[in-house]
Amino acid sequence: MELDPENAISAIQTGIQQASTLIVTYSFSVLGAILLLVIGFVVAGLVERWVYAGLGQVSGFDLTLRRFFSKIARYIVLGLIVVMVLGQFGIQTASVIAAIGAVGLAIGLALQGTLQNIAAGIMLLALRPLRIGEYVEVGSVAGTVEEIGLFATRLRAADGVYVLAPxxxxxxxxxxxxxxxxxxxxxxxxxxxxxDDVESIQKSLLELAERDARVKTDPPPSAFIAELGDTTAAITLRYWTSVGDFLATKAELNRGARNALNANV
Structure with a gap:
C-alpha cells in the first residue's frame, strides 16, 4: 500500500500544530510553576525568620521550640506552594490533599511512639518541669539535664554515666x-x-549548724528529739542550705555531728 504524500504532509502538519499547542500551553504552566516555586521558597524563608524572631520576643521561650515552630511554618508554606504548582498543570488538588492526608495518617500510626515523644518534648520545653543544668529524678532516671531534644533528653548521672531518656x-x-x-x-x-545527755547533744548540734556560714538563717536550723525510747533517743539536726552547697555541707556536718556525739560519750 503506497502512502499518499498529501496525507503524510497533512498528518505531519497536524502533529506539529498539536505539539506547538501543547508546548505553548504547558510552557506557560511550567513558567508559572517555576515562578511559584521561586516565590514560594523566598516567602517560606521569610516566614521562617519572622516566626523565629517573633517567638524570640516571648520571654523565656525555649530555643529548641523556636526552631521547631519556625521550621513547621516554613514547611506549611512550601506545602501550599506545591499544591498551587500542581494546580497549574490541571491536577485535582483535592485528591492530592486527600492522598497526602492518608499517607500522613499511615505514617502517624507507624510512628506513634516517635510522635508521642515529639509531643512530650514540646510539653517539656513549653512547661519546663526541667531545664538544662538541673538535677532531676524521674522514675528510674536521674541525672543532670544536658540537652532537651524533641525526641529524647540527654542527662549525666551522678557517677558521670551518659543517660538518654525518651x-x-x-x-x-x-x-x-x-x-x-x-x-x-x-x-x-x-x-x-x-x-541524760540529750539536751547537751542537741545544743552541740545546733551550735555546729549555726557556726557554718553555708547554713541558712531563714529558716533557722533546729535540733529536736525525733524518737525517744527507754534507753535510747534519736536526735535530728534540721537545716537548710543552697543547692550548690548541699553535698559539701552535708558531708561536713555529718562529720561534725559524729565528733559532737563522741565528745558527749
Missing part, C-alpha cells in the same frame, strides 16, 4: 527537681544511748 518517659511520670527551688533541707539523725 521524652514520653519523662513526661508521663512525676518529676523530682532537686535544683529548681534554689535551697534544700537536710536532716542529720544520730542515736544516743544515754538519754
Amino acid at each position: 521524652n514520653s518517659t519523662l513526661w508521663t511520670q512525676p518529676v523530682k527537681n532537686f535544683t529548681r527551688n534554689g535551697a534544700r533541707r537536710n536532716d542529720i539523725t544520730i542515736t544516743v544511748s544515754n538519754v
Whole structure:
C-alpha cells in the first residue's frame, strides 16, 4: 500500500500544530510553576525568620521550640506552594490533599511512639518541669539535664554515666527537681544511748549548724528529739542550705555531728 504524500504532509502538519499547542500551553504552566516555586521558597524563608524572631520576643521561650515552630511554618508554606504548582498543570488538588492526608495518617500510626515523644518534648520545653543544668529524678532516671531534644533528653548521672531518656518517659511520670527551688533541707539523725545527755547533744548540734556560714538563717536550723525510747533517743539536726552547697555541707556536718556525739560519750 503506497502512502499518499498529501496525507503524510497533512498528518505531519497536524502533529506539529498539536505539539506547538501543547508546548505553548504547558510552557506557560511550567513558567508559572517555576515562578511559584521561586516565590514560594523566598516567602517560606521569610516566614521562617519572622516566626523565629517573633517567638524570640516571648520571654523565656525555649530555643529548641523556636526552631521547631519556625521550621513547621516554613514547611506549611512550601506545602501550599506545591499544591498551587500542581494546580497549574490541571491536577485535582483535592485528591492530592486527600492522598497526602492518608499517607500522613499511615505514617502517624507507624510512628506513634516517635510522635508521642515529639509531643512530650514540646510539653517539656513549653512547661519546663526541667531545664538544662538541673538535677532531676524521674522514675528510674536521674541525672543532670544536658540537652532537651524533641525526641529524647540527654542527662549525666551522678557517677558521670551518659543517660538518654525518651521524652514520653519523662513526661508521663512525676518529676523530682532537686535544683529548681534554689535551697534544700537536710536532716542529720544520730542515736544516743544515754538519754541524760540529750539536751547537751542537741545544743552541740545546733551550735555546729549555726557556726557554718553555708547554713541558712531563714529558716533557722533546729535540733529536736525525733524518737525517744527507754534507753535510747534519736536526735535530728534540721537545716537548710543552697543547692550548690548541699553535698559539701552535708558531708561536713555529718562529720561534725559524729565528733559532737563522741565528745558527749
